[in-house]
Amino acid sequence: MSSLRDRMKRLRGNSTAEPAETAVSAGAEEPGEIVERAALDEGFNEELDKELDEELDERLDNSQQLSPEWFELGxxxxxxxxxxxxxxxxxxxxxxxxxxxxxxxxxxxxxxxxxxxxxxxPKPRNRSAQTAAAxxxxxxxxxxxxxxxxxxxxxxxxxxxxxxxxxxxxxxxxxxxxxxxxxxxxxxxxxxxxxxxxxxxxxxxxxxxxxxxxxxxxxxxxxxxxxxxxxxxxxxxxxxxxxxxxxxxxxxxxxxxxxxxxxxxxxxxxxxxxxxxxxxxxxxxxxxxxxxxxxxxxxxxxxxxxxxxxxxxxxxxxxxxxxxSDGLGSRVPHPEGVEELLRTGLWLEKMKGASCAEPLFERLINDDQAPPSVYLALAERDKKCGNWPRAVLLWQKVVYAAEMAAWPGWGAHIELAMYHEHKTKQFDSALSLAEEALALALRRYSGLRLDAKRRAEVEGLRKRIDRLRTKIGRLSG
Structure with missing residues (x-):
């Protein structure tokens, strides 16, 4: 508000000074009359300043006032x-x-x-910027x-x-x-x-x-x-x-x-x-x-x-x-259910490393009521980390559960078949697992019209079986 007041004073000062100077140069008024008018102008300016100050203060007060509804909001x-x-x-x-x-x-x-x-x-584009960012x-x-x-x-x-x-x-x-x-x-x-x-x-x-x-x-x-x-x-x-x-x-x-x-x-x-x-x-x-x-x-x-x-x-x-901060079980209760237990362990491993997640994974594999999807997710994690013994154990659990399931899956059969084919070289075990997977697929799709995706799945299982039989035939010959 003060800056506005100063600008108005400067403008008003320029507008009042200009006529006086013009009058003197033209010789229209005597020096005494000019002094008298200057005194009147000064008094007028003081009065105008007072009115301007009061008006600006009033505007400032009004802008700072809030209605009672605002005060209720705090x-x-x-x-x-x-x-x-x-x-x-x-x-x-x-x-x-x-x-x-x-x-x-x-x-x-x-x-x-x-x-x-x-x-x-944001990510830098050039190599030097990447180094600086790192x-x-x-x-x-x-x-x-x-x-x-x-x-x-x-x-x-x-x-x-x-x-x-x-x-x-x-x-x-x-x-x-x-x-x-x-x-x-x-x-x-x-x-x-x-x-x-x-x-x-x-x-x-x-x-x-x-x-x-x-x-x-x-x-x-x-x-x-x-x-x-x-x-x-x-x-x-x-x-x-x-x-x-x-x-x-x-x-x-x-x-x-x-x-x-x-x-x-x-x-x-x-x-x-x-x-x-x-x-x-x-x-x-x-x-x-x-x-x-x-x-x-x-x-x-x-x-x-x-x-x-x-x-x-x-x-x-x-x-x-x-x-x-390792507060699980003390500051924070253990996760509810095996799915949340798995996801918590995977997130902790991502944030702080495998050592923080291992206790949760151990609790998970000791739970025989976990659904196959949880076992498969943990087995996939172990496969990437090279923890083959536990991955094989989890796949075997899923294979056993699939034999008694009304709507079985065969993902664990394929994982175990690949493990025996490429890791242990037990081709007979791999062939047996592939044949069981094909039988489960045919049972699941029995009476259904096979679309392109399902036909590709069944064809892939048959090709795997044919390849394993060829390998076994070469070894026996």
Whole structure:
């Protein structure tokens, strides 16, 4: 406001000085009259300054006032050099429990989160850039996660794409500081406030080394990054270590949960139940209605939904941090069912190595009630790793189960046949297994019309049998 006042004063000063100078040069007035008019102009200017100050102050006060409906939401105006936007801050004590986890567990669990070491920068094209990126990644990988340097992010946007037309009207941030977990929620009342919100984020984000999101690698962060560019913040650089918790959730629960949406994962695995929650899919419609009628009350549900998302995201990070910190069985219960046991072991092996997953695999092979698909998946893993004894044991379990199945498969028969043909050179055993596989295929397809794929399967089994019989004939001859 002060800059506007100064510009108006300068303009007014130029407009009043010019006529006086013109009058003197033309000789139209005496010097005494000029002095008298100058005094009148000075008094007029002082009065005008006073009125201008009062008007600007009144406008400033009016801009800072919010209706009672806004105060019910707990928001306040955040003023920046780029303008204003609304900010809502909620503080949770660290002993607060959200489902089965307490927020204070984040201090212990972040040690395991250091296994997430994939940065957000794009892959370089040339070899020298690749080498520099590899050195940078190695330096980053040595950086431990500090609980107060990890930032949780979740956006509420006007659409689902990552293009220029998708605007984040609400940005939720979560972080630990001074013995509390703070949730900050920024809201723009109209598109003109977006630049002010982004300016605030420019100062905020760079204080953190890690970014935790849920599907943020393909949605939240690209959307926010595009808005920085479109609003002129091209010099803004922030390359945190991105921890996208959607990917481990899918790795562990994709075959055991109906959906891997955050609201479903938190209910099924984190013990969190939402009451009267506004689905995130309705948030854009609620915001557009607010833009139309100016009533902020329905936005309360959007604020609450985003707030719970932030706290749930922290608890999900705690869950995976405990898994990666050898807390399985102590800090985190053992997986429910053999499928989740397998997927958890495969994910732990990918993140930290085989030694972390072996105890889970041992529990799995001792479970005689596991379905054949689980045994086959673990056997495939052992085959790639060269653990042939256990792979053979698992294939034999599946072969035995297939003989009594009403709808049998023959994948394990083929794997064992290839093992005996190429590893042990026991061609008789390989031929016997191939013949059993053909018999199972014919039994399964009995009475069915064979399409091209099924005919190819049966033909492949017959060719394998013919090849093995030829090998055995050559050896006997």
């Amino acid at each position: 928001v306040r105006i955040m003023a920046t050099d780029e303008g204003d936007f609304l900010l809502r801050e909620t503080r949770y004590p660290l002993d607060y429990r959200h489902g089965v986890h307490g927020l204070d567990e984040l201090r212990e669990a972040v040690a395991g989160l250091s296994a997430f070491q994939t940065g957000a920068s 050195v940078s990644a190695e330096q980053v990988s040595r950086q431990d996660v500090h609980p107060e340097r990890i930032l949780f992010l979740d956006l509420e946007t006007t659409g689902l794409g990552v293009g220029a037309g998708n605007v984040p009207f609400m940005v939720g941030l979560g972080y630990m500081t001074r013995g509390a977990f703070v949730v900050e929620q920024m809201l723009i009342r109209h598109p003109a406030e977006e630049r002010a919100m982004l300016a605030y984020l420019c100062d905020k984000l760079t204080s953190y080394t890690h970014l935790a999101t849920y599907n943020g690698r393909t949605f939240d962060w690209p959307v926010l990054h595009n808005r920085f560019i479109l609003n002129g913040f091209r010099q803004f650089k922030w390359e945190p270590i991105h921890i996208d918790l959607l990917h481990p959730s899918r790795s562990v629960w994709r075959n055991t949960l109906v959906s891997c949406k955050l609201s479903h994962v938190e209910e099924e695995r984190l013990g969190i139940t939402r009451e009267d929650d506004v689905p995130g899919s309705l948030a854009p419609a609620i915001y557009f209605q607010f833009l139309a009628d100016g009533n902020p009350r329905p936005l309360h549900g959007v604020f609450r939904h985003n707030e719970i998302d932030m706290v749930s995201l922290a608890c999900l990070a705690i869950r995976f941090g405990h898994l990666l």
